[in-house]
Amino acid sequence: MFLVNDTKEDRRKKITGFLDSGEPAVAVLLAAANFEWTVRRTIIALGKSPTARFTEENGIFRHCSGLKKYEKVWEKEFFPSPLERLPDVIRNWVFFRDKAYPLRHKLIHGAQGTTGQDYAKDRVEAMLAASEGLIECGQRYGVDVFQKIKIRRKPR
Numbered sequence: 001m002f003l004v005n006d007t008k009e010d011r012r013k014k015i016t017g018f019l020d021s022g023e024p025a026v027a028v029l030l031a032a033a034n035f036e037w038t039v040r041r042t043i044i045a046l047g048k049s050p051t052a053r054f055t056e057e058n059g060i061f062r063h064c065s066g067l068k069k070y071e072k073v074w075e076k077e078f079f080p081s082p083l084e085r086l087p088d089v090i091r092n093w094v095f096f097r098d099k100a101y102p103l104r105h106k107l108i109h110g111a112q113g114t115t116g117q118d119y120a121k122d123r124v125e126a127m128l129a130a131s132e133g134l135i136e137c138g139q140r141y142g143v144d145v146f147q148k149i150k151i152r153r154k155p156r
Helices: 008-020 024-046 067-077 093-108 117-140
Strands: none
Touching: 008 024, 008 117, 024 067, 024 093, 024 117, 093 117
16 A cells, blocks of 8 residues: 555545545554554654564564554664653553554444544544654654665674
């Protein structure tokens, strides 16, 4: 759906296009996919473990999905200061955690079949803002998640 060389603007346009065309559930799922791609890329790029360790068969991301697990991996891999916890990087963390991201779960697992336009719009915006916060965090540390990630063979 997305390519590494898509810009955040390209992704935003594609996602909000589904909102505008009356398919809010698709927009929510794409915004969630974008967030998950971004959080994983940010963790890999900024983490302390060798890069291959994240994606190998029994690697760090093997059973990592959901905000609690992403937060746990974030804290283990990248936590140089109390100002850079995942909830601090993601704008409006409480709304994102309690309202926006859970809609992805309900839709993808069939607990909810669809969603209304206005209801989805706020949640899509929260997910897009979360991704943008991660992108900005990476930039503060000299990393562009849309570029090739440097391979680390040894832990930092």
